[in-house]
Each structure stands twice: as structure tokens, then as C-alpha cells.
């Protein structure tokens with residue numbers, strides 16, 4: 001029986017409940033509804049020391065983030081656009097993925113990565129999203145075909161914080177579906193490889 005895939009989200013800003021954090025939380029909720037376990041690192045969870053090459057000491061928050069990402073079968077990243085690109089908070093957190101450079105599943109290898117960019121105008125949503133895709137490629141992850149460019153000047157949330165823009169809600173649902181489906185396909189692929197090895201070993205032993 002296949003275990004539930006773990007989808008790890010990281011995003012938001014230092015202010016709790018920022019729009020990028022709310023979109024991330026919604027996307028993770030959709031992943032959970034599709035049968036995944038989820039883990040979210042948002043806001044102050046990502047207030048990490050500035051990444052410094054050669055510095056190997058890690059605080060608890062950084063260790064928790066990297067441990068979560070190591071266990072992840074899928075990832076969702078949500079960043080506000082700051083001056084046309086990914087915020088420093090999110091980029092700094094992603095720089096710590098360098099700690100996974102020598103893992104068997106190096107960086108985001110074999111994981112689907114859903115991407116969400118928010119900005120106070122369309123131009124920065126596009127450039128921020130393009131940067132998130134470039135970072136994902138550099139980290140050997142698989143950006144999902146559906147990604148979100150959300151203009152926070154257009155009403156997205158109702159007074160209770162829920163998403164009132166049905167187009168955004170639909171896009172988040174598709175993104176979640178693509179991340180979870182890829183994670184499940186990957187798990188089945190790994191399982192069939194393992195079974196193949198097991199059968200070959202059993203057959204080999206019987207044939208000797």
C-alpha cells in the first residue's frame with residue numbers, strides 16, 4: 001500500500017497571513033483534499049540567518065526546513081514580488097537547499113514544484129514567476145505546468161480571508177492536483193523499480 005505523499009509549502013512574508021501565505025495555505029489544503037500530507041513553512045518559520053557559504057552551523061528553524069524538504073515528494077513555493085523578483089526572505093530560504101546538494105535526491109530532484117507569485121501589478125507577477133521557474137530548474141525540480149500570477153490589487157480574498165476569485169481558486173486546485181499527481185506517479189515509479197529489483201534478486205537466487 002502506497003503511503004501518502006508529503007507536499008511541503010514554503011512562502012509568505014514576515015507578516016502572518018500575507019496574501020502569498022494565504023494562497024499557499026489554500027493550495028496545501030487542496031493537496032490534503034487530494035490525499036497528501038502537508039507541511040507549511042511560512043512567515044517567521046522562514047526568518048532564517050542569512051545563508052553564508054562555508055558556514056555549517058544551522059539553527060533549529062533552518063534544520064526543520066531542510067528536514068521537511070528532504071522528506072517532501074512535492075513542493076509549493078509562494079513569493080511576493082519585491083522590485084520585480086522573488087523576495088529576499090524566500091530566496092534566502094531557498095539558498096539553504098544547497099544543504100541538499102549531496103543528497104541521493106539532490107536538491108528538488110524528482111519533485112514537482114508548484115509556484116505562486118503575487119505582486120501589486122501584473123508585470124512583477126510575471127517576472128517573479130519566471131524567476132521562481134528558473135530557480136526550480138536550477139534546483140533540478142519540475143515546475144508544474146499550472147502556476148499562479150496573482151495581482152493583489154484585484155480583489156482575491158473575502159472578509160473572512162477565503163478566496164472569492166473563483167478563477168484563482170480553480171487555478172490553485174489545478175496546481176495542487178498536478179503536484180500531488182506527479183508525487184503519486186513518482187512513488188509508483190520508485191515502487192515498481194524496487195519490485196523489479198526484488199523480482200530479479202528472487203529470480204537470480206532461484207536460477208543459481
Ligand SMILES: Cc1cc2nc3c(=O)[nH]c(=O)nc-3n(C[C@H](O)[C@H](O)[C@H](O)COP(=O)(O)O)c2cc1C
Pocket residue numbers: 012013018019020021079080081082083084085118119120121122123124125152
Ligand atoms: C519591498 C517591496 C517591494 C515591492 N515591489 C513590487 C514590485 O516591484 N512590483 C509590484 O507590482 N509590487 C511590488 N510590491 C508589492 C507586493 O508585491 C504586493 O503587495 C504583494 O501582493 C505582497 O504580497 P504579500 O501580501 O504576500 O506580502 C512590493 C512590496 C514591497 C514590500
